[in-house]
Amino acid sequence: MCTTISVPCSFDDGFCGFTHDVRSQRKWFIGQSATPTQNTGPSIDHTTLTHKGSYIFIEASEKKLGDKKARLTSCWFNANITQCLQFWYHMYGIRIGSLRILKKTNSSEDTIWDQSENKGDLWRFGQTTLEGNDGQNYQFVIEGVTRQGNEMEKGDIAVDDVTLHDGVCKTVSSLLFAIEMSFNS
Numbered sequence: 001m002c003t004t005i006s007v008p009c010s011f012d013d014g015f016c017g018f019t020h021d022v023r024s025q026r027k028w029f030i031g032q033s034a035t036p037t038q039n040t041g042p043s044i045d046h047t048t049l050t051h052k053g054s055y056i057f058i059e060a061s062e063k064k065l066g067d068k069k070a071r072l073t074s075c076w077f078n079a080n081i082t083q084c085l086q087f088w089y090h091m092y093g094i095r096i097g098s099l100r101i102l103k104k105t106n107s108s109e110d111t112i113w114d115q116s117e118n119k120g121d122l123w124r125f126g127q128t129t130l131e132g133n134d135g136q137n138y139q140f141v142i143e144g145v146t147r148q149g150n151e152m153e154k155g156d157i158a159v160d161d162v163t164l165h166d167g168v169c170k171t172v173s174s175l176l177f178a179i180e181m182s183f184n185s
């Protein structure tokens with residue numbers, strides 16, 4: 001079960017088997033170097049720390065009505081598997097929206113991790129445990145949500161280097177992993 005996604009995923013060769021939620025009108029895009037809008041989004045790829053690698057991002061200025069969510073979904077995991085989902089995320093922009101990780105079963109969908117603040121031009125480490133204890137097979141969803149209003153285009157959110165480990169997540173200080181991506185330095 002769940003053999004169609006390939007992790008660790010650097011997004012350098014596409015979406016690693018993650019699929020777009022067909023009910024969402026927005027999509028995650030593969031990005032490289034900087035996103036099209038200035039003063040939002042990453043400047044460089046996380047995997048290589050250069051302009052050459054790729055990451056996924058939501059383009060906040062994409063003009064679309066209706067659904068503001070972009071959702072990327074894993075395949076189905078067996079109910080009894082507990083694992084730690086780890087990833088790097090980038091939330092830079094004065095109108096940043098939300099990044100969420102959801103655990104989805106046939107009957108429920110729960111947010112198990114979320115952030116909704118401007119974090120500056122930094123890649124940050126995130127992790128959350130996918131608990132396999134409720135008897136139901138599950139997927140996880142990487143969901144980006146854009147905000148409406150003035151300067152809504154300054155809200156690009158990016159994700160890179162998604163991976164899974166057996167067992168629950170161990171506590172780490174995300175500060176240890178924060179790497180500043182300043183072009184001024």
Ligand SMILES: [Ca+2]
Nearest residue numbers: 010047053054
């Ligand atoms: Ca990458």
